Every structure is written in C-alpha cells, then in structure tokens.
C-alpha cells in the first residue's frame with residue numbers, strides 16, 4: 001500500500017504548501033496573485049493532459065475555459081439556478097465541447113498544426129458568437145449579481161476563495177497523477193510517441209484521444225467557472241480570448257510537458273516573473289507578452305523537460321548517467 | 331488454390347485472393363496463403379515484392395482493394411488494427427517503432443496493458459517478456475538509447491506482451507550481425523514451442539531454412555511458389571524472381587559446364 005502511495009508524495013507536498021498559503025498570506029495582492037495564477041494553472045492542467053501527455057497541441061483551450069465560464073453564468077443568470085451546480089454544469093459542458101471538437105478533429109485524422117488550428121478556430125468562433133449573442137450578454141458580457149455567501153460560491157474574503165481554488169487544484173493534480181499510472185495514461189503517452197505502434201499494441205487511438213480531450217475540456221472549463229466566480233464578470237474577449245489559450249500552453253511547456261506538477265510550477269513561474277518585471281519596469285502595455293515570449297524561448301532552448309525536468313535532473317544526476325548509451329551486453 | 335485442402339480448424343490465418351492497389355501500382359496481386367496453427371511460416375521475396383504491404387493488410391493497417399482475410403476462423407478483413415491486436419494478432423514493424431521517449435519497461439508495458447488492467451500486473455508481464463528477449467538488464471534505459479539489436483528486441487517484446495496467438499514478424503533479423511542472429515533464433519523457436527503461430531518475413535535465408543516449416547514466395551505482389559524452404563529455394567521460378575529472367579537456366583548451364 002505504501003509503495004502505491006509513493007507517486008502521490010510530490011502532489012501531496014505541493015498540496016500542503018499551497019494549502020498553507022490562504023492561512024498565512026494576508027496581503028490582498030498576494031492572495032489575488034495566487035488565486036489568479038492557480039486558476040490559470042488549473043486550466044493548464046487540462047491543456048497538459050491532452051497536449052503534454054497525449055501530444056495533441058491545442059491552440060484554442062480558451063474554447064473550454066469560455067464554455068465553462070459562460071455555461072455557469074447562463075445557468076445562474078438566465079435560469080436562476082445556483083452556483084455550485086453551475087460549477088458542475090460548466091465542467092460537464094467543457095467535457096461535451098471537448099468530445100465534440102475531438103470527434104470532429106480526431107475522426108478526420110487531424111494532427112499537429114492542423115489540430116492546433118482547428119481548436120483555435122473553435123475558440124474564435126465561440127468568441128464571436130458570445131460577443132454577438134443575446135443569451136451571453138453580447139459585447140457587454142455578463143455581470144453576476146453580487147450575492148455573497150458560500151451557497152453562491154461568492155466569498156467576502158479572498159482567502160476562503162483561494163482555499164477552494166487550492167482544493168480543486170490539488171484534486172486535479174491527484175487525478176492527473178492517478179491517470180499517469182493507469183492504463184489510460186500509458187496508452188495516451190504511447191500514442192503521443194507513436195500512433196501506429198500504439199495501434200499495433202491494441203490501443204484504440206480515437207477512443208483514447210476522445211477520453212483525453214473530454215477530460216481536458218472539463219478541467220479547463222472548471223478553471224473558467226472559477227474565474228467567473230472570482231471576478232463575477234466575463235466577456236467574450238476574456239473568456240474566449242487568446243490570452244488563456246497562450247498562457248495554458250506556456251505554463252505547461254515552461255513547467256514541463258507531460259509532467260504532473262508542470263502546469264502549476266509553470267504558471268507560478270510565469271506569473272511570478274511577470275509580476276517581477278512589472279515591478280521593475282512599471283506597467284508597459286504588452287510587457288506580459290514580451291516576458292512570456294522571452295520565457296518560452298529560454299524554456300524551449302535550455303529546458304527540454306521544463307522546470308520539473310530540471311529539478312529532476314538536479315535531484316538524480318546518477319540516474320542520468322545510468323542511462324548513458326549501452327556499452328554492449330556482457 | 332494451395333489452402334483449399336487445409337481444414338479451417340487447423341488454420342490460424344487464411345489470406346484469400348488479396349489485392350492491394352496504390353493508384354496505378356499493384357503492390358499485392360491476388361495473393362493467397364495460409365498459415366497452419368502452431369507453424370512457423372515464412373514469407374520471402376525480392377525487395378518491393380509487397381510483403382510488408384500484405385502484413386499491413388492482415389494486421390488491419392490497410393484496407394485491401396479486394397480479397398478476404400480470416401484469422402482463427404473469423405473474417406477479419408474490415409477490422410481495425412487495434413481490434414485485431416485485441417483478438418490476438420500481433421505484428422512488428424520492419425522500420426521499428428519504439429516509443430522513443432519512454433523506458434524499455436514502459437514500452438513493453440503498453441503492450442501488456444492490453445490484457446492487464448492494473449499497472450502492477452502489466453509491469454510484471456513487461457519485465458518477464460523483456461527478460462525473455464534479452465532486455466532484462468535494460469529495463470530502465472530510455473528506448474531511444476538502445477542499439478539496433480536492442481531496438482529489434484524491443485519491437486519483439488512490445489508485441490509479445492500483448493500475448494498474441496499469431497505473430498507477424500517483419501524482418502526482425504535485418505541489421506543484426508551473425509552472432510546476434512544466432513542469439514535470437516532460439517527465442518523465436520521458443521515462442522512457437524509456447525504455442526504462438528508465427529508468420530515471418532525474412533531475407534536471412536539461413537534463418538528461414540532453420541526456422542520455417544513452410545515458405546510462401548511473393549514476387550511483384552503475387553504468390554509464385556510455396557513449399558518447404560528447401561523446395562522453394564530450388565524452384566527455378568523463385569531463382570528467377572530474385573535474379574532475373576533466364577537466371578535459372580543460366581545457372582543450370584553454368585553448373586553443367588563446371589561439371
């Protein structure tokens with residue numbers, strides 16, 4: 001039993017660390033920073049499941065983020081239903097959206113940049129629709145009426161909300177860690193490495209991809225709902241904007257593609273550096289993007305396994321040596 | 331029709347008049363062959379004869395232009411590759427396809443997961459299979475770092491971990507040196523002794539002669555001969571397929587002149 005819990009230790013450690021934050025932090029700036037960063041990291045975990053583990057790079061995860069946020073907003077404002085079921089509905093709609101996009105794209109055999117472009121197209125279409133449709137509030141967006149109370153997923157203090165975000169972040173970390181050790185996880189990684197070889201070993205590539213994009217959509221949509229509940233406002237350019245599509249893939253790549261902790265580590269690093277640069281040079285328009293671009297270049301050039309990969313190499317230099325080319329079998 | 335006299339119950343694989351056209355090119359031309367249960371059957375032929383294409387059809391990677399494939403008594407012509415693997419038809423690739431970013435153990439475990447839902451079981455099977463093909467000491471090595479011989483063994487281990495009834499081996503000996511070939515022959519024979527039926531494409535004739543019960547010869551997509559390995563290598567049509575038209579007669583004349 002102990003050995004089967006061992007893989008969860010890093011997740012637990014990070015979970016404990018994150019759980020302390022709402023208890024220890026008092027500054028609103030710090031609480032705000034962490035809440036937003038963790039919401040992005042949650043969305044990035046969704047991206048990483050499909051892109052990092054499954055090798056299917058999406059450029060339009062905003063589609064899921066926005067579907068989550070808008071579904072919950074419509075659920076509450078147009079149907080007058082409650083925010084907690086809205087969280088579930090948003091998540092479920094993310095899964096459905098993932099399955100629909102996945103069915104269309106994967107059944108047609110789209111891969112690589114074609115798949116990326118299709119996801120981008122979906123996000124853009126959703127953005128245009130949300131911007132013009134009445135049910136989504138058009139260009140004005142949707143402003144949730146202020147109804148502070150745990151039942152409405154609205155909290156007067158940021159620390160409580162952060163606690164909820166941490167809980168969901170850690171829950172999904174645990175889920176991804178579990179997937180990593182499961183048959184589904186092994187098949188997902190296998191099709192990333194070589195689809196034909198995976199098929200020859202009995203992997204139903206389409207089914208595995210659909211499962212992955214459904215889960216991916218659900219996780220990223222959950223982040224969208226949290227974003228809505230935190231700011232109580234969304235519009236099309238926020239919920240379906242390119243910013244979130246870019247941030248989630250950056251976080252996953254910088255943190256470590258296909259690693260469990262990568263998206264959280266990456267999001268913290270990205271946003272942390274972004275804040276530092278802002279503090280140093282002040283609020284220049286577009287400075288975030290410049291910083292992110294620079295970080296991406298550095299990560300791709302110098303950090304093949306992302307920050308998590310770097311930490312692993314530091315922690316286990318002997319294992320790297322063990323993996324040196326074989327010197328002939330005795 | 332060489333297969334007609336074989337009782338279906340004793341036949342593991344029956345390829346019936348299969349044709350595969352790529353545009354104007356007929357890669358497989360009305361080919362028929364059968365693989366008896368428990369046999370090691372060879373498939374030989376010159377480069378470009380259509381051997382790999384036939385494997386791809388049988389294993390569900392290509393839909394044939396015409397013809398039928400039966401596996402273990404059932405028509406499987408239109409089944410996708412992953413369902414055939416599930417039914418117990420395993421294949422290796424001539425150009426090996428390792429999961430390069432994974433370790434040897436992880437590579438083989440992907441195959442083992444087909445029949446074992448739980449990780450611990452899949453890992454146990456993977457370790458046993460990897461050891462069997464001689465990769466027991468390389469379990470934690472990244473697949474990308476294996477030598478050519480190591481990759482061939484890995485290709486074999488991955489498919490063995492799916493516990494196939496029929497194994498299609500596409501030139502698993504190519505690129506190996508003679509001592510490596512000698513090492514792997516007993517492994518293949520051992521698989522047959524365990525009850526796995528084998529159909530193998532092979533250019534190394536010494537291996538074909540020593541392993542195969544029966545051999546089919548493919549040339550320009552058509553089956554031109556079949557029989558025991560010794561019969562087919564003595565068949566003038568086979569000699570001509572490899573060496574060109576009139577080669578058999580020239581060889582015979584040369585031998586007569588020598589005598």
Ligand SMILES: Nc1ncnc2c1ncn2[C@@H]1O[C@H](COP(=O)(O)OP(=O)(O)OP(=O)(O)O)[C@@H](O)[C@H]1O
Pocket residue numbers: 352355357375376377378379380381382383384424
């Ligand atoms: N997907 C394809 N599209 C078009 N032509 C193809 C395709 N696959 C194979 N061919 C052609 O079909 C013919 C048979 O190829 P195949 O690979 O089956 O031969 P082979 O007998 O395996 O040869 P080798 O011994 O060199 O491996 C070749 O002329 C090849 O170029």
Ligand SMILES: [Mg+2]
Pocket residue numbers: 381382383424
């Ligand atoms: Mg071939």
